[in-house]
Each structure stands twice: as C-alpha cells, then as structure tokens.
Amino acid sequence: MKQFSPIPLSACEIAKWAFTTRRVDRSDVHGLSAQMSNAKAGDLILCEIVEIGHHKKIQLAERRVSTSYPGDFVVLCLGDRYAPDQFLASAVVEDDLIDLVAGGGVAGRVDAAHIRMEDPTRLKPLGLLIDAKDRVINIADYALPQLPANDRVTVIGVFGASMNSGKTTAASSLGHGLTRAGYSVSGIKATGTGAFGDFNSFEDAGASALDFTDVGMATTYRMPLEKIETGFDTLVATAASRGAEVVVVEIADGVFQQETRAILRSSRIRDRLDGILFAAPDALSALGAVTVLKRVGLSPFAISGKVSCSPLASAEALEVTGCPILSREDLWSSAMIAQHVAPLMRHEPENVAACPPSPDWPHGIASPMRSSWYQAASFKRLH
Template sequence: MNQIFHPTPAMCTFAKWAFTTRRVTRTDVRGFSTHYSAAKAGDLILCEIAEIGHHKKIQLAERRVSTSYPGDHVVLCLGDRYAPDQFLASAVIDDDLIDLVAGGGVAGRVDAAHLRMDDPTRLRPLGLLTGPRGQVMNVADYSLPALPANEYVTVIGVFGASMNSGKTTAASSLAHGLGRAGYVVAGVKATGTGAFGDFNSFEDGGAPALDFTDVGMATTFRMPLERIEAGFDTLVATAAERGAQVVVVEIADGVFQQETRAILTSSRIRDRLDGILFAAPDALSALGGEKVLNMMNLGSFAISGMVSCSPLAAAEAAEVTGLPILSREDLWSPETIATHVAPLMRLPQEDVAA
C-alpha cells in the first residue's frame, strides 16, 4: 500500500474521534504503523474519508453526530460487523481503501451487504496509531478494571427476534419504569457494534449506561465467548459498585446470531439472568422466539418491541404465546414493574426506596 504522505500525531489532534474510541487517552499517540497485515480488531486507525457512501455521518466520542466530508481525518477502530439489515464485515486492511462499516466508528472490509444498502463510505488508511512504547494502540488498553461476577444485583436480559425488533426501546423503557418504581437501576449493552444510540437511550430514560466499548471491544462479533462473558461480568459488577440494585442488559441482534445463540445455549450470562424480556416485530416472531427460548429451557416473562405498537398484532401475540404484551408505556408504569418484574428481584423488598 502506498502512502501519499507520512501522518503526524498532530493530525490526530484535529481529527474526528469516533464513539468507539471514547475511552482512549488521545495524548498517548506517538506515531503510526503501516504493518497492516498484523492489525486486529480494536486497533485504532487514522483514516481519510475518500468517498461518501452509506454512512454520511460519524458518531463522535462526545456523543454527537458529525457530518462527514471527503478529506476529513477520522480516528476509528478496526472491527468485524454482523448486521443482516446492513453489512457483514471483517476486521482486515487488505487494500488501499477500506470501508466504514458502522457509523459509531468501525472500519474494515465489507464482505456482504443487504440489497437495499448503498455502497459503504470509503476510507484511506493513513496508519495504525502507536503509543508511548511503540505498540499499536487498541481500545482494550483502555478498558474498565476487570471485576469478578457480582451475585447480588438483579439482572434482567432483553433479547430480540432480530435487528430492529424494538430491543433498545424495550430495554430503556424497562429501565425507566424500574427507576420510577423506586429501584436504583443501570443499563448495560453487552453485545453488538459500538454506537451511542443504545447508550444514550438508557441515559435518556434515567439509567446510567455502560457498554462493551467500556470493556475494550469496538464490536463483539467474532469475539470469543469467554471474552464477552468476562466483559459482562465486569459491566454488571461495575454497575453494582456504582449503586445499582437492578441491571437491565440488552443483547444485540436476534436469537440466531452467532454470539447471541452461544449466550443463550450455554454461558455464564445465561445462567446469571433473573428474567428475560423478549422483543419481537410481530406475532409470529413472538411465538417463534418464545419457542426457541423454551427449547433452551428458558422463557420470557413478557413480550415487548414493535409488536406492542399494534393492538391487533399485540392481541395475536398474546393469544399464541400466552404472555403479557407490554408496550413502552406499560413498561414505564410502576404497577407493571410490581406485577411482572418485582417477583424476579434478588434484593429484599425493604431495600427498595419508598
């Protein structure tokens, strides 16, 4: 690969740093490496935007959106992506141009795309960032301190049938309702692709948030299950250390996605859940999702998501699953929390705020 010029650390000072890099100490940058064949997921890379495609904006570390222009310098993370509605991508640099595979700040090579997707925004890699010891900087270098699993806080998992099934709204609404019911609650996004939408949604609902970028993963796709489990343990334990009585944990994508299936089949995460709220886009997905959970000796206490937006679809889902269908407004209600969630709690009732 040919470099037109040699980048300097000063260029990073004026670059746009993406959300996935939000924990990185920017003053650690000392230089650059173009040893791209050794690059791995999570490595930090300075790129120049060459061509604007699908992603026309970058989500910044400051949790705002920035419009992209050709020639912009951006600091991103190399990463894999799994998104049936968008891109399948790999954390590799094997050409003079690579792809922006997620607006939260993930770069790599698009291997497949949904037919309705525009071509990806193209990036010219200028160099992998290197730190004070000459090492390539990786988001894992800036993780929260690892903590063992916390066995006392209540953990409610939110799973879904697919992308865009309403998981984020269900999770943040549940967290909001728990707060209104008097519980000290936190939100955790345990898997997925780094972006601030889920993070902000929890905090908009009054729940302080953490996600997998806090434990050193720009994305969790193709990460070993053991690393995802360790990240989950640290995120839940950190939330508990900060005072949470209940942690609402959103798991990305659908039940058949690689790491989601592994989590549900056999994992410390599965074993740690005190309850599951399932998000579905329609009645058939609600029934199918519940059957899949039942096959794994699991089950949900209620259905939410897009299906709850339609009275007719909600009635169908309630009939075929026998479960309550809870809209976001239902989940905001302390009465709903008392009926459907309080029985799952690990904490004694006297610890709940009046």
C-alpha cells in the same frame, strides 16, 4: 516499526475521534505505523474519508454526530460487523481503501450487504496509532478493571427476534419504569457494534449506562464467548459497585446470531439472568421466540417490541404465546413493574421502600412495591 511522516500527530490532533475510541487517552498517541497487514480488531486506525456512502455522519466520542466530508481525518477502530439489515464486515486492511462499516466508528472490509444498502463510505487507511513504545494502541488497553461476577444485583436480559425488533426501546423503557418505581438502575449493552444510540437511550431513560466498549471491544462479533462473558461480569459488577440495584442488559441482533445463540445455549450470561424480556416485531416472531427459548430451557416473563404497537398484533401474540404483551408505556408503569418484574428481584432494595407513591398508581395508593404482597413475593428464577 516504520512511521509515516509528516502526517502523524498533526492529523490525529485534528481528526474526528469516533465513539468507539471514547476511553482512549489521546496523549498516549506518539505516531503511526504503516504495518497494517497484522492489524486486529480493536486497533485504532487513522483514516481519511475518500468517498461518502451509506454512513454520512460519524458518531463522535463526545456523543454527538458529525457530518462527514471528503478529506476529513477520522480515528476509528478496526472491527468485524454482523448486521443483517446493513453490512457483514471483517476486521482486515488489505487494500489501499477500506470501508466505514458502522457509524459509531468501526472500519474494515464489507463482505456482504443488504440489497437496500448504499455502498459504504470509503476510507484511505493512513496508519495504526502507536504509543511511545511503538506498540499499536487497542481499545482493550483502556478497558475497565476486570471484576468477578456480582451475585447480589438483579439482572434482566432483553433479547430480540432480529435487528430492529424494538429491543432498545424495550430495554430503555424497562429501565425507565424501574427508575420510576424507585430502583437504582443501570443499562448495559453487552453485545453488538459500538454506537452511542443504545448508550444514550439508557441514560435518557434515567439509567446509568455501560457497554462492551467499556470492556475493550469495538464490536463483539467473532469475539470468543469467554471474552464476552468476562466483559459481562465486569460490566454488571461495575454497575453494582456504582450503586445499581437492577441491571437491564440488552443483547444485540436476533436469537440466531452466533454469539447470541451461544449465550442462550450455554453461558455464564444465560445462567446469571433473573428474567428475560423479549422484543418481537410481530405475533409469529413472538411465538418463535417462546419456542426457541423453550428449547434451551428458558421463557420470557413478557414480550414487548414492535408487536406491542398494534392492538391486533398484541392480541394475536397473547393468544399464541400466553405471555403478557407489554408496550413501552406499560413498561414505564410502576404497577406493571410490580406485577411482572418485582417477583424476579433477588433482594428488595431499601430505596424502593422509601420512595413516594408512584404518580401512575391510581388514587395515591401506596405502590405495590412497598406492599405486603411485594415483600412476600417469591423469587421466580429461570434456573
């Protein structure tokens, strides 16, 4: 492969490495390839920031944001993106300039944008990173070891009506509530675009975190369903091997996004879920959620998201769906966990029986997680 000179290693050493590259061993980088026409999703690409647009900061591998300046060198992943509120983008390098399509570190070509979006930040591609054997480095090279599906850990899926419907808040709040109730919890972002917001949100809530970048995908848009399923199996099994008793899995975007639709229609992911929490922005979306899920033989155990922020909207949603409407504060509560989530559990974890009464359970009464009601609760399964 043809290599650039004199840019190669010096530029990579001073570059800002994005969140999507966080698993990469930087010592493996031995040069750059100028042959970018055959680049594929997940390939690492060194760019120079030419013009600041919508994304004014880069999320770094160290999980902090860095203000961007023209002239900065950045190491990103080539990737597709599906974001109705932002950009639709493709993982291609066709021109002298490409676009920063996601602040977590995804570059490509913007094909369409929401009308309110600024122009994307523009990048000059300098080359694909290559290793000592002149092979292009891809984040898939650093994926977690593939593991078979784990059937013992409880898995709760969090879906939403759309972007910005409150999925992340619902998922992390559920994780926090489960942690307070005495469970060992892991939060997983199974689909979406690489970024540390959801990852950090799980950890802030007390749950260990993993996401699809850990299984070698910068984004899951346009990825084969089999690859997403295999990644999901590995993430859940890895979480279980690290001690998780309950795994909260967030699925990105809305139910009509192509990968999410495929997951709900027929997939190992759908079949593995022990319960679904749905995030909706309003009562109409909540009704739509119940309707759409019913068509594929599923139903949520509760609805959360932005609709739960309004007492009036919550009352409307409850009336038209018959589903419990749970705010983030509700999801923090051990009492609510006992009522709505405990019956979904595959097994009663030992540490729940040993945990002290929850501070949000009144009058010091032992949490219902440890009561005969809990131990006798039947498993409510989706399938």
